[in-house]
Amino acid sequence: MRVLLVEPQKVPREIEIPEGLKALQEAVGESIEATYPFEDFVALVTNGNGKFDGSQLNRALRTEDGEVYDIIAGNFLVVGLGSEDFASLSNELVAKYKDYFGVPE
Template identity: 40%
Template sequence: MEMENSLSGMQRAVEGNIEMLLPFEEEVALVCNEEGKLDGLPLNRGIRDREGCLLDIVAGNFFLCRAPRDSSAFESLTEGQIKRYREMFRYPEMFLQMGREIFPIKIKEQETGRDSR
């Protein structure tokens, strides 16, 4: 999606104050609602390490953008990054809590009856 490159545009996209996470090896930021979990927004997607272990869960809307370390501005993703991250976040997830453990479950198109892109 294209969005206005301003603080207010980013806040509209995530429906609140923004928080920037840098969970990836490359210079890509995940920008989400700073208080999404506290406000009880729906859990959206899991963030995983290289081995696929769940590190965190994003609540509410988020977007990805380039965040070069030598700049204070966000930039558009490259075409290659769009393709990679679209595949990474393609399917919605449900989260099942059992005791102190949380188990993410990807909902694939066969299960929903439609493609979730």
């Protein structure tokens, strides 16, 4: 599955991971959580305990007005959404979210 890995203090990079829970957990941590903050068919797969286990703060999520409403801690993935599960990102979505998360905060 083609996804973007976003690590603290680094630019996002495209990676290939196997489908399934284990690969997601290996990328972000055992307690995975998916959020859907964008209109595109993408999810952010994060470590649900990242803010509580001392993970480094990574990127802010903002409203359309630029106001911060949440901060992701630790590594996270940007994944596509299929009909029933997570899926590979298209070239267009890879480019869009590399740009969106391109500047480490």
